[in-house]
Amino acid sequence: xxxxxxxxxxxSMQEGKNYTIYCNYSTTSDRLYWYRQDPGxxxxxxxxxxxxxxxxxxxxxxxxxxxxxxxxxxxxxxxxHDLSATYFCAVVSIGGxxxxxxxxxxxxxxxxxx
Amino acid sequence: xxMVIQNPRYQVTQFGKPVTLSCSQTLNHNVMxxxxxxxxxxxxxxxxxxxxxxNNEADTPDNFQSxxxxxxxxxxxxxxxxxxxxxxxxxxxxxxxxxxxxxFGPGTRLTVL
Numbered sequence: 086x087x088x089x090x091x092x093x094x095x096x097s098m099q100e101g102k103n104y105t106i107y108c109n110y111s112t113t114s115d116r117l118y119w120y121r122q123d124p125g126x127x128x129x130x131x132x133x134x135x136x137x138x139x140x141x142x143x144x145x146x147x148x149x150x151x152x153x154x155x156x157x158x159x160x161x162x163x164x165x166h167d168l169s170a171t172y173f174c175a176v177v178s179i180g181g182x183x184x185x186x187x188x189x190x191x192x193x194x195x196x197x198x199x
Numbered sequence: 200x201x202m203v204i205q206n207p208r209y210q211v212t213q214f215g216k217p218v219t220l221s222c223s224q225t226l227n228h229n230v231m232x233x234x235x236x237x238x239x240x241x242x243x244x245x246x247x248x249x250x251x252x253x254n255n256e257a258d259t260p261d262n263f264q265s266x267x268x269x270x271x272x273x274x275x276x277x278x279x280x281x282x283x284x285x286x287x288x289x290x291x292x293x294x295x296x297x298x299x300x301x302x303f304g305p306g307t308r309l310t311v312l
Binding site for chain 2: 116118120125126127128129130133135173177185186187189190191192194
């Protein structure tokens, strides 16, 4: 059974600092997604990582995927308050077809203080 | 713009009073999902449709039903809402491209009194 773990679950940091969120998964998968969720809002897609070594960047966020280590990282550079949100990673079970489902991490709640 | 729309955005119902939430999409995606998300938790998949094929998660209560009358619309019916069903309900769609990304609607916040 595929399991997804994120850490940390909660992160409070100062503006201007760098930090990394980790997403580990337990069995082989061929794609991983990062989503952002603001309080009371829906999920917004950030990154789609499709292969080993994939790296995507959006502003101060950069995500990468290491399929051999079953690990994705999302790195924040020089954090700003607007990045405060909950970040979820989600992994697809290999198999595809109609049961192409996402297995979700518990989310990392990120608070960035001025 | 192509999008996923949910109505209503906020729904208040009484304990035991049936409620229907709706989702529509202009993306022409084959797959539609319903998720339940409670505060500070990850989304929990209730069921999904692959075209007209309905797939129910094993732990989805019988109290939750769904209909998909056509490609564009999908409904979530909660037959007898309990206090524990208060949550955000998220609809998502997925096309069959190589990215297989799920696109989420804005959600319906359900309150049960």
